[in-house]
Amino acid sequence: MSGIEAALTETASAVDEFLHTAMPEPDGPEAVLFEAMRYASIDGGKRLRPLLVVASGGLFHVGRQNLVRTAAAVELVHCYSLIHDDLPAMDDDAMRRGKPSCHVAFDEATAILAGDALQALAFETLASPETHADPAVCCELVRCLAIAAGGHGMVGGQAIDLEAEHAMLDIGEITRLQQLKTGALIAFACEAGAILGRAPRAARQALRAYAHDLGLAFQITDDILDAEGDPTDMGKAARKDAAAGKATFISVLGLDRAREQADMLADQAAAHLDMFEDKAELMRDIARFVVERRT
Amino acid sequence: MSGIEAALTETASAVDEFLHTAMPEPDGPEAVLFEAMRYASIDGGKRLRPLLVVASGGLFHVGRQNLVRTAAAVELVHCYSLIHDDLPAMDDDAMRRGKPSCHVAFDEATAILAGDALQALAFETLASPETHADPAVCCELVRCLAIAAGGHGMVGGQAIDLEAEHAMLDIGEITRLQQLKTGALIAFACEAGAILGRAPRAARQALRAYAHDLGLAFQITDDILDAEGDPTDMGKAARKDAAAGKATFISVLGLDRAREQADMLADQAAAHLDMFEDKAELMRDIARFVVERRT
Numbered sequence: 001m002s003g004i005e006a007a008l009t010e011t012a013s014a015v016d017e018f019l020h021t022a023m024p025e026p027d028g029p030e031a032v033l034f035e036a037m038r039y040a041s042i043d044g045g046k047r048l049r050p051l052l053v054v055a056s057g058g059l060f061h062v063g064r065q066n067l068v069r070t071a072a073a074v075e076l077v078h079c080y081s082l083i084h085d086d087l088p089a090m091d092d093d094a095m096r097r098g099k100p101s102c103h104v105a106f107d108e109a110t111a112i113l114a115g116d117a118l119q120a121l122a123f124e125t126l127a128s129p130e131t132h133a134d135p136a137v138c139c140e141l142v143r144c145l146a147i148a149a150g151g152h153g154m155v156g157g158q159a160i161d162l163e164a165e166h167a168m169l170d171i172g173e174i175t176r177l178q179q180l181k182t183g184a185l186i187a188f189a190c191e192a193g194a195i196l197g198r199a200p201r202a203a204r205q206a207l208r209a210y211a212h213d214l215g216l217a218f219q220i221t222d223d224i225l226d227a228e229g230d231p232t233d234m235g236k237a238a239r240k241d242a243a244a245g246k247a248t249f250i251s252v253l254g255l256d257r258a259r260e261q262a263d264m265l266a267d268q269a270a271a272h273l274d275m276f277e278d279k280a281e282l283m284r285d286i287a288r289f290v291v292e293r294r295t
Numbered sequence: 296m297s298g299i300e301a302a303l304t305e306t307a308s309a310v311d312e313f314l315h316t317a318m319p320e321p322d323g324p325e326a327v328l329f330e331a332m333r334y335a336s337i338d339g340g341k342r343l344r345p346l347l348v349v350a351s352g353g354l355f356h357v358g359r360q361n362l363v364r365t366a367a368a369v370e371l372v373h374c375y376s377l378i379h380d381d382l383p384a385m386d387d388d389a390m391r392r393g394k395p396s397c398h399v400a401f402d403e404a405t406a407i408l409a410g411d412a413l414q415a416l417a418f419e420t421l422a423s424p425e426t427h428a429d430p431a432v433c434c435e436l437v438r439c440l441a442i443a444a445g446g447h448g449m450v451g452g453q454a455i456d457l458e459a460e461h462a463m464l465d466i467g468e469i470t471r472l473q474q475l476k477t478g479a480l481i482a483f484a485c486e487a488g489a490i491l492g493r494a495p496r497a498a499r500q501a502l503r504a505y506a507h508d509l510g511l512a513f514q515i516t517d518d519i520l521d522a523e524g525d526p527t528d529m530g531k532a533a534r535k536d537a538a539a540g541k542a543t544f545i546s547v548l549g550l551d552r553a554r555e556q557a558d559m560l561a562d563q564a565a566a567h568l569d570m571f572e573d574k575a576e577l578m579r580d581i582a583r584f585v586v587e588r589r590t
Contacts, residue, residue: 023446029454029455029458029459029462029468029472030446030447030451030454030455030475032454032458033446033450033451033454034446037446080411081411084407084408084411087404087407089402089403089404089407090404090407107384108384109382109384109385109457110454110457112379112382112384112385112407113379113450113453113454113457115411116375116376116379116410116411116414116450117445117446117450117451119411119414119415120414120441120442120444120445120446120448120450121441121445121446123418123437123441124437124438124441124442124445126437127422127434127435127437127438127441128434128438129434134430135429135430135431135433135434136430138430138434138437139422139423139424139430139433139434139437140422142418142419142421142422142433142434142437143419143422143423146415146416146418146419146422147415147419149415150412150415150416150419151318151325151328151329151332151412151415151416152325153415155328155408155411155412155415156325156328156412158408159324159325159327159328159405159408160324160325162404162405162408163324163327164324167324173324177324180325
């Protein structure tokens with residue numbers, strides 16, 4: 001297993017362990033809700049966002065428990081957004097992470113509520129003294145995650161994406177859409193390590209620049225995988241964008257230029273980390289992984 | 296106008312002013328999302344939960360801005376839950392607060408996203424230094440609101456409520472359901488003033504006892520209004536519970552005993568506030584108002 005795969009696996013298992021503790025096996029009449037929350041969050045996905053938290057925190061000697069709890073909070077927000085995005089009224093996707101979507105495995109009402117409860121759990125997790133002994137750090141985490149996840153971040157991007165089905169976006173508009181929809185949460189994951197480590201402003205700035213390029217590289221690669229990927233490998237439907245006639249990086253740039261652009265952005269992301277010298281090796285590996293992955 | 300009505304009006308206008316600032320008139324392609332968020336949260340409802348924050352904070356000389364921001368955060372969570380509860384997959388209500396529900400005025404996808412963004416905004420608001428200069432206080436607010444709103448609180452109650460349509464609940468089960476579904480957020484509103492005021496444990500305990508009885512009195516009165524209320528006055532559908540054959544306080548206790556029970560609980564709630572002497576007059580008025588209201 002390569003270094004990055006080992007790091008992903010290790011992060012995934014630490015996050016899962018936390019999620020098992022935070023959402024114990026359900027009991028009582030609310031059992032179904034907790035089953036749905038567990039179904040949609042435990043043991044699924046690459047855990048790229050958690051790994052970004054762990055890797056960025058590694059630059060500043062942040063404690064293991066602080067990193068794992070923060071990583072789990074980011075993943076909880078990501079998972080809740082996937083549940084809601086998959087709903088019939090939204091993207092209407094029946095498969096997610098290689099299994100039936102939450103509303104298919106349970107029902108729509110339960111899926112809506114499970115997403116809502118996962119979002120609340122993310123903020124509960126960050127606001128706890130177990131996430132950081134300094135409440136000012138916890139507040140900063142809550143505030144930054146809420147902004148990244150809200151109307152001026154992830155949810156705003158999803159709203160623009162819905163509108164985009166009726167409008168031909170240009171490359172600038174697609175870039176902004178994706179910076180909100182996927183970029184904001186990825187940026188928070190990269191910055192979280194610096195917040196936890198009370199890093200100096202310049203370091204935080206560098207991570208923000210890295211996250212900006214990484215987020216776009218990630219999304220362009222997602223569009224490439226959607227255009228040519230295998231739905232079985234990906235664990236979800238493919239070629240949905242083209243079928244919907246949606247403007248994507250591929251429809252605007254074409255496959256070859258999109259691939260070049262993603263590569264260039266990954267290199268550029270890594271270059272922002274020069275000040276961290278050898279300590280940023282994992283962060284640089286993540287940038288390569290993001291554009292070279294097959295799922 | 297009675298004292299309580301004046302207090303409700305004043306609180307409502309302070310909360311609305313904050314919400315206007317927090318969600319300025321929309322611009323750009325995410326305009327529809329922000330329109331929906333504003334539609335579902337500004338200028339609507341009695342603002343009972345915000346008044347409870349203001350009234351409980353008044354016991355401990357909490358600053359006006361701290362109270363208004365916290366009150367708005369509670370109301371944002373309440374409003375997001377109403378949007379999601381009204382969705383076709385949930386309670387399927389077309390009217391709310393005297394106007395079309397959010398998903399009717401916009402569409403389902405926008406309503407889901409608007410609810411999600413309002414929840415994030417609630418936590419963003421609480422985690423800001425403008426809500427309290429001491430970050431430990433902000434963290435405590437975030438943590439307690441997240442617990443009250445999440446799977447072990449409001450969302451858990453809503454999940455049990457959905458299950459309850461297929462099961463005949465007894466009085467103990469209905470009480471627990473309502474303590475989660477509406478009681479948890481009301482309890483947070485009552486406790487928020489004590490958190491902001493760094494009140495001694497005994498005072499916080501008293502407020503929790505008050506909130507417990509008030510929450511039940513509120514819900515029993517809601518059931519009474521649903522059974523005999525006028526949908527035009529209420530601004531939403533009435534007699535839905537009976538039509539759905541749902542177990543409520545009325546179906547189990549009958550109207551007369553339910554009315555007695557609500558009255559008794561309101562008196563009991565007020566009695567928990569003896570330690571605050573005259574300062575708790577507004578809190579006592581709220582308890583009476585909760586059982587005497589007609590909408």
